[in-house]
Amino acid sequence: MSDKLIMTFKVYADPAEISNMECAFGAVTFIPFKATVRSDLFTGETLPGACDVQVENPAKCRHLCAKYMFKGEDSAGNKCMLFVENNGFVSSGANEGGCLKAFPSFMTDSPVLGEYLSQQRFRSEVEGTPDGIDIRIYDVVN
Numbered sequence: 001m002s003d004k005l006i007m008t009f010k011v012y013a014d015p016a017e018i019s020n021m022e023c024a025f026g027a028v029t030f031i032p033f034k035a036t037v038r039s040d041l042f043t044g045e046t047l048p049g050a051c052d053v054q055v056e057n058p059a060k061c062r063h064l065c066a067k068y069m070f071k072g073e074d075s076a077g078n079k080c081m082l083f084v085e086n087n088g089f090v091s092s093g094a095n096e097g098g099c100l101k102a103f104p105s106f107m108t109d110s111p112v113l114g115e116y117l118s119q120q121r122f123r124s125e126v127e128g129t130p131d132g133i134d135i136r137i138y139d140v141v142n
Helices: none
Strands: 004-012 019-023 026-032 034-038 042-046 051-056 061-074 079-091 099-108 122-129 132-139
Touching: 034 061, 042 079, 061 099, 079 122
Parallel strands: none
Antiparallel strands: 004 034, 004 132, 019 026, 026 051, 034 042, 042 061, 051 061, 061 079, 079 099, 099 122, 122 132
8 A cells, every 4th residue: 555645735935034043063944934735635825934944963964843834624615724743854965866754743623634634644745846845745544
């Protein structure tokens, strides 16, 4: 059984809004962004405050943690919110194939999606595109 693609987030970041600090002890980057999602499960847009925070240690191991919330509709047409936290690690040279793998977790007030999305059964692939970033969410248990 292969992983099932359930959603793709289209992410757009303005390079002028990125904050970065580097020092002898590592680096920190804040990347504010906007995103949209259109899928069979959920359709929506991010609310203000979405941010990817990347912290790199002196060994060049980088922890990525993006937290954001969508406002939209579930598959039954109910208005709802979807909170996403996506965590990943990458070390120098480990991002083979141009795709970063991470582990998302979800919380939603959708009566249709709440139980399903609250489970720890998902993985994500983060990939740059010509017009932004795609985050593909897969169900690994399906």
